[in-house]
Amino acid sequence: MSVATRDMQAHSKLLDKAVLIAGPTASGKSALGLELAQKAGGVVINTDSMQVYRDLRIITARPTADEVATVPHRLYGHVDAGVNFSAGAWVADAANVLAEARGEGRLPIFVGGSGLYFKALTQGLSAVPPIATAVRDGVRARLERDGVEALHAELAQRDPVSAARLKPRDRTRIARALEVVEATGRPLPDWHREGLPPLLPPGEFRALFLAPKRERLYARIDARFGAMLDSGALDEVAALAARELDPLLPAMKAHGVPALIRHLRGEISREEAAEIGRADTRHYAKRQFTWFRHQLPEFEWVAPDAAREWLRLSRF
Incomplete structure (x- = not known):
């Protein structure tokens, strides 16, 4: 060769x-x-x-x-x-x-x-779908008004798996998980199972x-x-x-x-x-x-x- x-x-x-x-x-x-x-x-x-x-x-x-x-x-x-x-x-x-x-x-x-x-x-x-701006803005407004602990408590009711995994003061990830469940009606772990x-x-x-x-x-x-x-x-x-x-x-x-x-x-x-x-x-x-x-x-x-x-x- x-x-x-x-x-x-x-x-x-x-x-x-x-x-x-x-x-x-x-x-x-x-x-x-x-x-x-x-x-x-x-x-x-x-x-x-x-x-x-x-x-x-x-x-x-x-x-x-x-x-x-x-x-x-x-x-x-x-x-x-x-x-x-x-x-x-x-x-x-x-x-x-x-x-x-x-x-x-x-x-x-x-x-x-x-x-x-x-x-x-x-x-x-x-495969998490895009989150509407209105939903994201609403969650962030509540984060500023009510505090991260209140949102973590809400997440524990709506998405207990994510809430247990996240630190109670992790503002960004708690807000993200709430955005997903609010926008889609499904918790974040469900979307993680349907990936690209x-x-x-x-x-x-x-x-x-x-x-x-x-x-x-x-x-x-x-x-x-x-x-x-x-x-x-x-x-x-x-x-x-x-x-x-x-x-x-x-x-x-x-x-x-x-x-x-x-x-x-x-x-x-x-x-x-x-x-x-x-x-x-x-x-x-x-x-x-x-x-x-x-x-x-x-x-x-x-x-x-x-x-x-x-x-x-x-x-x-």
Whole structure:
């Protein structure tokens, strides 16, 4: 077999595959995905629930303009912060991008840290229908008026399974569960049993979870948050705050955003806001380790300094 024929066969097999690069925030996954895309002729597909928002470029550490110009990047900054973007909406967008990549002969490289997005990609997603704005607004108005404990008590009557699973002060998820049962007449677990198939079934992908040592990761998180502030993150959050959006929207809860808004209102100092942002990000990284360990066993855990060798042995 000639070298040209072997390369053509390898390229053909490559088009049937995808690479999934996950990891905690600040672990270096974006740089790894960019390097792979350059070598393999790939397209980098955002798999991070906060990097979808165009209003949050700096505070979410989206790829830079130079990086985006180097190789194709998709699903970054394509959603307005006023949209309650969901995993289901992301899957629909990702399906289109995946088809586009394969049509162009590019290797799809999914990069991010959102476990739910990766789970939807590889295991499917529940078929919860869209919730009417009037229903969502009504539930949130009651949340503000009556408090989260009252809504949790109501949820215990209408959807006891979800109520038992959720913490009594988990405002976002309690509101979400109530929205679903109010809009559809059916509890959320019912919809979870009637899911959508995965975009990438087993055998169609290789999945890597970058697993740096915790101490080194936390130091990088702290340093990066300071660099974000030096690069204009506070101005970015000020522009977002000026829109006076619903505080329950996902974009308004991005790590660092609530604390920096408190600083802009004069409630806390800049350094206090920065420390809260750093601490929230460290806690999130810890949850990412836990989620991928228990929810996504198909991901291979690899130390950052061994990741390039993993890709080489995987022939990507």
